[in-house]
Amino acid sequence: MIVDALERDLGISEAEAITRLANEERAAAVQSNLSSSLGDSFAGAWLNADASKLTVATTDPAATKTIEAQGAQPAVVGRTLAQLDAVMQQLDQAPKKARSGASLWYVDVTTNSVAVQAPTVEAAQALVEAAGVDKNVVSVSATAEQPTTYINIIGGAPYYIGSSRCSVGFAITRGSTPGFVTAGHCGRAGSRTTNPTGTFQGSSFPGNDYAWVAAPNNTATPYVRGSGGANVTVRGSTQAPVGSSICRSGSTTGWHCGTIQQHNTSVRYSQGTVSGVTRTSVCAEPGDSGGSFISGSQAQGVTSGGSGNCSSGGTTYYQPVNEILSVYGLTLRTG
Numbered sequence: 001m002i003v004d005a006l007e008r009d010l011g012i013s014e015a016e017a018i019t020r021l022a023n024e025e026r027a028a029a030v031q032s033n034l035s036s037s038l039g040d041s042f043a044g045a046w047l048n049a050d051a052s053k054l055t056v057a058t059t060d061p062a063a064t065k066t067i068e069a070q071g072a073q074p075a076v077v078g079r080t081l082a083q084l085d086a087v088m089q090q091l092d093q094a095p096k097k098a099r100s101g102a103s104l105w106y107v108d109v110t111t112n113s114v115a116v117q118a119p120t121v122e123a124a125q126a127l128v129e130a131a132g133v134d135k136n137v138v139s140v141s142a143t144a145e146q147p148t149t150y151i152n153i154i155g156g157a158p159y160y161i162g163s164s165r166c167s168v169g170f171a172i173t174r175g176s177t178p179g180f181v182t183a184g185h186c187g188r189a190g191s192r193t194t195n196p197t198g199t200f201q202g203s204s205f206p207g208n209d210y211a212w213v214a215a216p217n218n219t220a221t222p223y224v225r226g227s228g229g230a231n232v233t234v235r236g237s238t239q240a241p242v243g244s245s246i247c248r249s250g251s252t253t254g255w256h257c258g259t260i261q262q263h264n265t266s267v268r269y270s271q272g273t274v275s276g277v278t279r280t281s282v283c284a285e286p287g288d289s290g291g292s293f294i295s296g297s298q299a300q301g302v303t304s305g306g307s308g309n310c311s312s313g314g315t316t317y318y319q320p321v322n323e324i325l326s327v328y329g330l331t332l333r334t335g
């Protein structure tokens with residue numbers, strides 16, 4: 001089912017989809033190993049368009065042999081990932097008025113910089129100036145994206161919060177209590193859900209966009225609804241590199257796929273800024289909020305918001321699942 005969706009949404013053959021998934025699985029393991037072994041010099045990693053080559057960036061020229069030994073292509077750059085993340089933090093902490101004029105900002109590991117996008121270049125520059133960041137580290141550009149949260153008050157499966165509808169992310173347990181993770185904008189702590197019946201135990205939005213719901217009278221399973229309603233088994237939650245293919249499951253538009261564009265993105269919704277989300281080329285629509293993002297068999301995150309739709313195409317952001325699990329002390333249900 002993943003292969004079929006990749007064929008449809010990425011325009012590739014079955015053989016190419018199978019090869020891509022295998023390459024991405026290897027790349028995720030290499031990225032994890034090198035991010036640890038390179039330490040402070042690590043500057044990010046990304047796959048090329050067909051996922052056949054993983055590039056790993058470092059600020060230490062002596063580390064290139066270590067990268068090559070893992071089968072990756074080294075890139076020597078001027079800034080570490082930690083330095084780029086620090087710039088992101090400055091942007092996230094800029095005055096609210098300046099952030100309200102921008103659409104999104106993110107670490108772009110492929111250019112070793114931080115990108116800021118807004119409806120106008122002037123608005124993007126205003127955020128950079130207000131944050132007081134080094135302009136040499138940041139690129140600014142205009143974008144037509146207008147991110148909005150994917151909540152739909154029309155209602156529908158798989159779960160309701162009053163008259164609103166969102167989508168289950170991943171099944172989890174906390175101790176012996178089953179439940180699921182979802183988007184924070186779908187409900188606040190204490191909000192009740194139906195189908196399945198549960199209660200929001202923790203929720204953060206804006207700033208973050210995550211929540212978890214305890215559903216003690218239900219059964220947590222290691223599945224995500226895939227193409228045609230068939231189950232995709234969740235095996236873990238290893239983060240996939242930039243450039244990897246990724247699929248999303250939601251209660252409005254079902255199963256759609258695309259690629260990971262950037263990690264560590266901040267987006268400005270009308271309700272406020274959300275930081276640390278991942279930007280993708282997957283489409284979504286209202287009601288898909290909180291739904292699952294999965295790469296191969298690895299859980300990646302829950303749908304936050306985006307722009308566009310699944311008729312004309314769009315961009316969607318997800319909140320990384322590992323952060324949610326860590327914050328609330330949850331255990332991902334895997335098979």
